[in-house]
Amino acid sequence: MHQQQQPSVLLSKFFNELSLACQRNEVECLPVLDLACGFGRNGLYLLKQNLPVVFADINPDALAQVEQQVKALxxxxxxxxxxxxxxxxxxxxxxxxxxxxxxxxxxxxxxRPLMAQIKEAITPGGVIVYETFTRAQAQFGRPKNPDFLLEPGELADCFANWHVRHYFEGIVQSGGSKQAVARIVAVKPDE
Incomplete structure (x- = not known):
């Protein structure tokens, strides 16, 4: 079984926003989508906090391992x-x-072709938590392909009309190595 990593600190720091977004729908709590979830470290954290989660990934083996962990929970x-x-x-x-x-x-x-769909799929008052590599990552290691690296300010521009709760773009230490990332937590405005 895959060794489970710690969830992103963004999830605990902004848990109240995620919880409130889930409770906004009076009929039922809409789930949180853990997109390209891998082995589910972030979605599992939210599930443990009693929020419903949809784990989505291309890798069926990773999803099977997530399912085993969820069964235990x-x-x-x-x-x-x-x-x-x-x-x-x-x-x-x-x-x-x-x-x-x-x-x-x-x-x-x-x-990038998913960005508009992601924004549309989040209900008004819902939350995006996005973190990925920037163009500067190529100097530290993989990925190096510009198709998988954000341009400077690209993530902020994508969610410019949302209520931004947190934004960071720069170099971080992760597992003993440097990584160039952009992070955003933003709430979709009411329509």
Missing amino acids: KKQGQASASYWHQDFELPGSAPLKAKRFSAVLVFRYLH
């Missing part, structure tokens, strides 16, 4: 979880069309 009475095996990069596809989430988490993943 369910014995403790945790919130609901579902699993979505999806290739978000299929040309011409719109996998998020007509889907609604209280929040979307995206860590270490960038596929």
